[in-house]
Amino acid sequence: xxxxxxxxxxxxxxxxxxxxxxxxxxxxxxxxxxxxxxxxxxxxxxxxxxxxxxxxxxxxxxxxxxxxxxxxxxxxxxxxxxxxxxxxxxxxxxxxxxxxxxxxxxxxxxxxxxxxxxxxxxxxxxxxxxxxxxxxxxxxxxxxxxxx
Numbered sequence: 042x043x044x045x046x047x048x049x050x051x052x053x054x055x056x057x058x059x060x061x062x063x064x065x066x067x068x069x070x071x072x073x074x075x076x077x078x079x080x081x082x083x084x085x086x087x088x089x090x091x092x093x094x095x096x097x098x099x100x101x102x103x104x105x106x107x108x109x110x111x112x113x114x115x116x117x118x119x120x121x122x123x124x125x126x127x128x129x130x131x132x133x134x135x136x137x138x139x140x141x142x143x144x145x146x147x148x149x150x151x152x153x154x155x156x157x158x159x160x161x162x163x164x165x166x167x168x169x170x171x172x173x174x175x176x177x178x179x180x181x182x183x184x185x186x187x188x189x
Contacts, residue, residue: 112153116141119156126163127172140173148180 120141124134141159145152155176162176163169 112151116152116156119153119160123156123160123163126160127169129169137173144173144177150180 120134120138123137127134127137129137137159141152141155144150145155148155158176158180159172162172162179167175
């Protein structure tokens with residue numbers, strides 16, 4: 042009789058604990074799945090960060106290019122305007138552009154500002170052969186006056 046009661050109690054414990062064992066196995070499987078998902082998410086975060094940095098660099102490069110292109114466009118427009126007064130060939134205009142660009146580097150003045158100054162100088166009646174030299178001298182005189 043004791044053996045039969047023990048068997049019955051063990052069967053009851055087994056029946057009651059069986060769902061808990063299934064829940065425990067499911068929980069372990071879920072924990073493993075969550076750990077795998079966390080690992081994948083960490084990988085995605087890393088890749089996302091790298092992608093964001095790359096996009097940021099591209100945007101910065103694109104912005105810099107746009108600024109440079111805009112400056113070049115303004116310079117070309119100003120030189121075209123100056124050429125309405127110069128009335129020179131494309132080859133001669135290239136020479137003027139080259140002089141203006143060199144002067145811009147030496148003086149730290151923008152190419153557009155110098156091209157506009159060239160236009161103003163020629164508009165004032167200075168002969169085109171002396172226009173750049175005249176403009177440079179006038180700028181230097183103005184700087185001296187401003188410093189005193």
